[in-house]
Amino acid sequence: MAPVPPADPTPSPLPAPKPPWWRDRRVIPWVVQAVVGLLVLLLIAFLLGNLIRNLTAAGLLLSWRWLQQPAGFDISESVIPFNAQLPYWRALAAGLVNTIRAVLVGLVGATLLGTLVGMASFSHNGLLRRLARVYVEVVRNIPLLLQLVFWYFVVFLTLPNGLAAIQLPGVVLAKSGLYIVGLGEGLRWMGPTLVNGVWQAPVRLSVEFGALLTGLIVYSGAFIAEVVRGGIAAVPKGQWEAASSLGLSWFATLRRIVLPQSLRVIVPGLNTQYISLAKNSSLAVAVGYTDLYSVAETTLNQTGRAVEVVLVLLAAYLTLDLLISALMNGLNHLVQIRER
Amino acid sequence: MTRAGLLGLAVVGALVGCAAGNGDPGSPTMAKIRERGRLVCAVDGAVPGFSTVDPGGAFVGIDADFCRAVAAAVLGDPAKVEFRPVTAGERFVALNSGEVDLLSISSTHTLSRDAPGGNALSFGPVFFYDGQGVMVPAASGIRRLRDLAGKPICVESGTNTELNLADRMRELGVAYQPLRFQSGEQAYPAYEQGRCAAITSDSSLLAAKRSGFKEPAAHVLLPELHSKEPSAKVTIQADPAWADAVRWISHTLVQAEESGLTQANVEARLAAARRDPSQAEARRFLGVEGDFGRQLGLPADFTVQVVQAVGNYGELFERHLGSATPLGLERGLNRLWNKGGLHIAPPFR
Numbered sequence: 001m002a003p004v005p006p007a008d009p010t011p012s013p014l015p016a017p018k019p020p021w022w023r024d025r026r027v028i029p030w031v032v033q034a035v036v037g038l039l040v041l042l043l044i045a046f047l048l049g050n051l052i053r054n055l056t057a058a059g060l061l062l063s064w065r066w067l068q069q070p071a072g073f074d075i076s077e078s079v080i081p082f083n084a085q086l087p088y089w090r091a092l093a094a095g096l097v098n099t100i101r102a103v104l105v106g107l108v109g110a111t112l113l114g115t116l117v118g119m120a121s122f123s124h125n126g127l128l129r130r131l132a133r134v135y136v137e138v139v140r141n142i143p144l145l146l147q148l149v150f151w152y153f154v155v156f157l158t159l160p161n162g163l164a165a166i167q168l169p170g171v172v173l174a175k176s177g178l179y180i181v182g183l184g185e186g187l188r189w190m191g192p193t194l195v196n197g198v199w200q201a202p203v204r205l206s207v208e209f210g211a212l213l214t215g216l217i218v219y220s221g222a223f224i225a226e227v228v229r230g231g232i233a234a235v236p237k238g239q240w241e242a243a244s245s246l247g248l249s250w251f252a253t254l255r256r257i258v259l260p261q262s263l264r265v266i267v268p269g270l271n272t273q274y275i276s277l278a279k280n281s282s283l284a285v286a287v288g289y290t291d292l293y294s295v296a297e298t299t300l301n302q303t304g305r306a307v308e309v310v311l312v313l314l315a316a317y318l319t320l321d322l323l324i325s326a327l328m329n330g331l332n333h334l335v336q337i338r339e340r
Numbered sequence: 341m342t343r344a345g346l347l348g349l350a351v352v353g354a355l356v357g358c359a360a361g362n363g364d365p366g367s368p369t370m371a372k373i374r375e376r377g378r379l380v381c382a383v384d385g386a387v388p389g390f391s392t393v394d395p396g397g398a399f400v401g402i403d404a405d406f407c408r409a410v411a412a413a414v415l416g417d418p419a420k421v422e423f424r425p426v427t428a429g430e431r432f433v434a435l436n437s438g439e440v441d442l443l444s445i446s447s448t449h450t451l452s453r454d455a456p457g458g459n460a461l462s463f464g465p466v467f468f469y470d471g472q473g474v475m476v477p478a479a480s481g482i483r484r485l486r487d488l489a490g491k492p493i494c495v496e497s498g499t500n501t502e503l504n505l506a507d508r509m510r511e512l513g514v515a516y517q518p519l520r521f522q523s524g525e526q527a528y529p530a531y532e533q534g535r536c537a538a539i540t541s542d543s544s545l546l547a548a549k550r551s552g553f554k555e556p557a558a559h560v561l562l563p564e565l566h567s568k569e570p571s572a573k574v575t576i577q578a579d580p581a582w583a584d585a586v587r588w589i590s591h592t593l594v595q596a597e598e599s600g601l602t603q604a605n606v607e608a609r610l611a612a613a614r615r616d617p618s619q620a621e622a623r624r625f626l627g628v629e630g631d632f633g634r635q636l637g638l639p640a641d642f643t644v645q646v647v648q649a650v651g652n653y654g655e656l657f658e659r660h661l662g663s664a665t666p667l668g669l670e671r672g673l674n675r676l677w678n679k680g681g682l683h684i685a686p687p688f689r
Contacts, residue, residue, distance in 0.1 A: 300498075
């Protein structure tokens with residue numbers, strides 16, 4: 001029996017041979033990212049180059065001088081003072097303020113409505129529970145544009161006008177809008193009055209604003225109701241049972257035990273709904289409310305500066321949505337469970 | 341949303357660019373139309389007499405027929421039109437982005453829309469002479485613009501009338517509430533429902549819209565016209581050859597009326613001109629002699645095609661807007677130059 005040469009008892013201390021760079025796990029991701037990044041840059045450069053070349057050919061190189069020219073059109077419902085002699089940027093600013101006004105009031109209204117409906121879907125009252133379901137299912141399955149047109153033409157524009165308007169102490173609801181008592185000229189208390197067939201009051205909300213707001217609140221409210229319902233459902237059943245064994249009422253259980261715990265599920269979902277609401281507010285043009293989009297459209301038409309105006313629009317809506325997002329992320333941070 | 345879509349297209353169109361214009365000595369737009377085999381023509385689509393959709397789904401009206409005339413001239417078939425309804429606010433974007441070949445919508449010819457530093461559009465000859473009007477409910481007691489002080493006035497946003505209204509009210513020193521609507525489809529129902537004390541637009545459009553109201557007789561046009569609104573067909577400035585073709589198709593309609601050519605007799609007149617070499621003018625106009633069609637990049641007999649397809653200007657007017665129609669408009673300024681009106685075609689030679 002020939003002696004077998006003993007196997008080398010110790011493994012070679014040398015590391016595996018270094019792979020070539022194209023098979024190196026540390027190099028590959030860098031190469032891939034560099035290539036993808038380069039392609040993206042090339043695409044952007046191509047698109048920008050094309051934009052500039054075509055705009056130059058059409059004699060329309062980006063220019064912002066038009067912002068300083070007088071707008072020439074009037075806006076009847078502006079929070080900041082505006083008239084036709086003021087420049088376009090003031091018109092766009094007036095439009096933006098009108099958009100923000102609609103979005104802010106819409107957010108508050110939709111949140112309240114959505115929370116109430118979301119809570120109602122856990123009610124012991126079967127009728128209330130079913131009504132909440134019907135509301136959610138009907139509203140979220142009809143396009144918002146249709147709903148806005150419905151609120152404006154079918155509901156608000158069929159209100160009576162002039163002397164026939166609905167008159168309550170200090171408040172008048174007419175075809176042209178809602179008129180509320182307030183401090184008028186010379187800081188005197190003034191109620192709604194009919195002057196020359198037109199209602200006047202210190203606080204005036206047009207039916208266009210009303211229709212937009214109602215549409216946005218009712219529509220977004222349905223989605224928020226679903227988010228709230230999901231949030232409440234995510235709280236373990238034991239919490240309900242524990243609370244009721246302590247003798248807490250249904251409402252107290254919801255308010256003190258369940259809702260606070262459901263917030264961490266609700267808030268991220270709300271963020272999405274809030275952003276949608278802000279973007280949906282641009283449908284205001286359908287009901288004659290002069291928002292940013294409406295002003296931008298006229299501006300675009302009068303100046304012919306399509307690319308610039310669209311850039312302004314993009315920047316404005318993006319900023320608005322990012323702001324909402326940032327605020328909601330802050331809120332989300334607050335309501336998360338803190339690990340101890 | 342078509343509106344958002346069009347705005348998007350404006351950006352995308354500008355970014356990607358239409359590869360038009362390289363190497364083609366003629367008109368890139370016409371080359372595009374021939375390649376796809378149809379004309380894409382923008383109309384309002386909701387103004388009786390100018391362009392509406394009939395119960396059978398076809399577009400009817402003087403603006404729609406102009407599209408047919410252009411299709412007949414370029415493609416030899418008036419049916420090869422794709423109608424694209426657009427609003428006042430989106431029409432110029434639709435045109436500049438290459439979405440449509442031609443605007444056949446009441447568009448007032450103004451300096452800023454024409455100039456290269458403004459909207460940079462190209463306007464054909466005036467197709468319809470109009471003026472801005474104001475419509476009020478007859479029972480309202482409003483007789484003058486001044487009576488509208490403090491009252492809501494409906495207006496389509498992005499129009500020339502919106503700017504005129506602001507100017508005029510400023511001159512009068514009268515405060516008012518403009519209610520700006522994106523399109524007539526919202527503005528007129530809002531007015532009819534009593535939201536505004538008045539609505540303002542081109543007089544012919546007001547008369548056209550009124551003819552579709554539940555009670556047309558309950559609304560009156562205020563007699564004061566406070567602007568001139570000569571409206572024309574619009575093309576892009578970057579394609580002058582196409583603009584020329586559209587311009588001369590428009591002139592063809594007027595010249596045909598002046599020469600007494602109608603849809604019914606054009607065939608016979610053409611045959612007569614072919615037989616009789618002494619009818620020099622008719623031979624040139626109908627393309628029997630000379631090469632006017634080729635110079636414009638159109639077939640030699642484009643004038644015959646146009647008149648066969650839609651008739652002459654007078655026929656168009658009477659068919660869609662005249663006294664026999666619900667609009668019942670007077671010819672007025674829209675008569676021919678030799679009949680006391682303003683329409684004149686430069687010589688075809």
